[in-house]
Amino acid sequence: MSACKTGPGIKAEIIDYNFISPDASVIMPYILHEISGLVNVDSNMLACIQDENGILFFYDLTKREINNQLTFFSNGDYEGIARAKDTIYVLRSDGTLFEISDYKSGNIIVTSYPTEIPSKDNEGLCYDDKGNMLLIACKESTGKGDLSKNKRYIFGFDLVSKSLIKDPVFSYDLKQLKEFAVNNNINLPLKERKQGSPPEPDLKFSPSAIGIHPLTKKIYIISAEDYLLTVFDSIGNIDKMVKLNAGLFNQPEGITFLDNGDMLISNEGQGKGPATLRRFSYNPE
Numbered sequence: 001m002s003a004c005k006t007g008p009g010i011k012a013e014i015i016d017y018n019f020i021s022p023d024a025s026v027i028m029p030y031i032l033h034e035i036s037g038l039v040n041v042d043s044n045m046l047a048c049i050q051d052e053n054g055i056l057f058f059y060d061l062t063k064r065e066i067n068n069q070l071t072f073f074s075n076g077d078y079e080g081i082a083r084a085k086d087t088i089y090v091l092r093s094d095g096t097l098f099e100i101s102d103y104k105s106g107n108i109i110v111t112s113y114p115t116e117i118p119s120k121d122n123e124g125l126c127y128d129d130k131g132n133m134l135l136i137a138c139k140e141s142t143g144k145g146d147l148s149k150n151k152r153y154i155f156g157f158d159l160v161s162k163s164l165i166k167d168p169v170f171s172y173d174l175k176q177l178k179e180f181a182v183n184n185n186i187n188l189p190l191k192e193r194k195q196g197s198p199p200e201p202d203l204k205f206s207p208s209a210i211g212i213h214p215l216t217k218k219i220y221i222i223s224a225e226d227y228l229l230t231v232f233d234s235i236g237n238i239d240k241m242v243k244l245n246a247g248l249f250n251q252p253e254g255i256t257f258l259d260n261g262d263m264l265i266s267n268e269g270q271g272k273g274p275a276t277l278r279r280f281s282y283n284p285e
Contacts, residue, residue, distance in 0.1 A: 017263055017280040019229075019242060024279040029066055032057060033269040037081040037125065037209070038254040038277075039088070046256065046264070047088055047103075049078045056088065056103065072100050072110050079253075080125025080209075082134055084159060089134055091125040097134070097157060115164040117155055118142045123253070124154075124210030124221065130234075133158050135169060137207035137221065150174050152205050170219075170236045177230070178203050180238050187243055188226070205230075209265075211255040215282075222252050222265070248278060257282075 028035060036051040038059075045067065046059045054073030057066050072090065080091035090098040095117035101109040117136060124137025134157040141149040147168075154170040157163070178201045181188050191202035208224040218239060219232040227249060231240040244252060250273070254266035261282030269275040 016261075016282060016284050018283070019244065019248070019280065022248065022278040023262075023281045024277075025248075026064055026277040026279075028059075028266070028269075028275040028277055030274070031066070032059075033275050035266045035268055035275045036079045036123070036253045037091075038264065038266050039081045039083045039126075039256045040258050040264075041083065043258055043260075047081060047083065048254075048266070049081050049090055051077050051079055051093075051268075054078065054090075054098075056090075056100065070100075070103065070108055072108065073098055073112070079123040080136070081254075082125045082127040084127045084129075084132075084134070089125065089127075091122060091136060093121055093123065093139075095119065095122050095136070099162075113157070113162055115155075115157060117164055118147060119153070124207045126210045126212050128156070128212060130217070131156065131169075132160065133165070133169075135210060135212075135219075136164075137210040139206045139208065152207065154207075154210070170232070172205065172232075172236075174203060174205060177205055177238070181241060184241060186228075186241050203228075208253050209255040211257055211263075213261065214257050214259055215261050215284075220255055220263075222255055224249075224252050227252075250276075 034050040038046045038048045041047050044061050048057045056070045058068040060067045077093040079093045082089045088100040088103050095115045097113045099111040119138035119140050119142050121140040123139045126135050128135050136155045138153045152172045153168040156165040156169040188201040190199035192199050204225045205223050206225050207221050209222040211220045217234045221230050227244040229242050233239050251268040252265050253268050256264050263280045265278045267276045
């Protein structure tokens with residue numbers, strides 16, 4: 001289990017992407033108003049889910065339209081999606097995983113796995129090819145057993161044994177995250193404390209999406225509630241942090257990368273406003 005750490009010389013801004021000006025902004029079809037996750041299928045196709053229906057939506061980036069859709073289960077609160085080679089996995093918020101094999105054919109095979117993860121609210125899912133496992137980001141503070149309510153946890157689901165790895169793969173300490181934000185001039189809201197005590201930075205760090213960069217292998221975690229994107233290295237150390245513009249990222253719930261490093265972030269629609277997709281080209285320093 002790796003705890004997050006800081007180190008000298010770490011920059012707060014992410015210079016590999018220009019978050020002020022997306023390279024493309026797309027209004028998503030109305031049926032994806034509640035888009036909650038997306039993953040690349042190839043350089044031109046995304047698989048998307050929304051948090052009400054057990055349906056895979058295949059979205060063509062060039063034509064900007066849904067190419068196909070497949071029902072994999074009944075209605076439910078689906079929050080995360082990942083692809084491991086030719087298999088797609090969908091995460092329900094209660095921790096149940098749905099394995100969808102042969103999704104390219106008309107005869108999909110669906111297997112469900114009740115992971116028994118200690119959190120009842122889970123939103124982030126991605127594939128870790130190095131460990132051949134899925135990473136599941138717990139949105140809530142668990143505080144159960146040996147787990148602390150002051151930490152956030154990433155669990156691993158082993159794709160060989162098809163079972164949850166007992167101990168968290170990563171743990172992130174809220175105090176250290178707050179210190180990193182303050183030390184790097186990240187603008188967090190302030191929370192009032194007891195009378196006579198100065199206000200303190202308010203950071204929920206409730207992961208709504210997680211992704212692994214295909215080239216650097218760094219871990220990107222979005223906390224929609226904080227409008228915050230935090231980057232960790234492959235062993236869990238804090239690398240970078242950026243405050244997201246609420247005008248561009250009204251409710252960021254999904255993140256994925258194309259093979260060339262381009263990043264795509266999806267936002268759920270709010271009220272009558274549409275869901276959106278922001279694309280950022282990868283420009284390494």
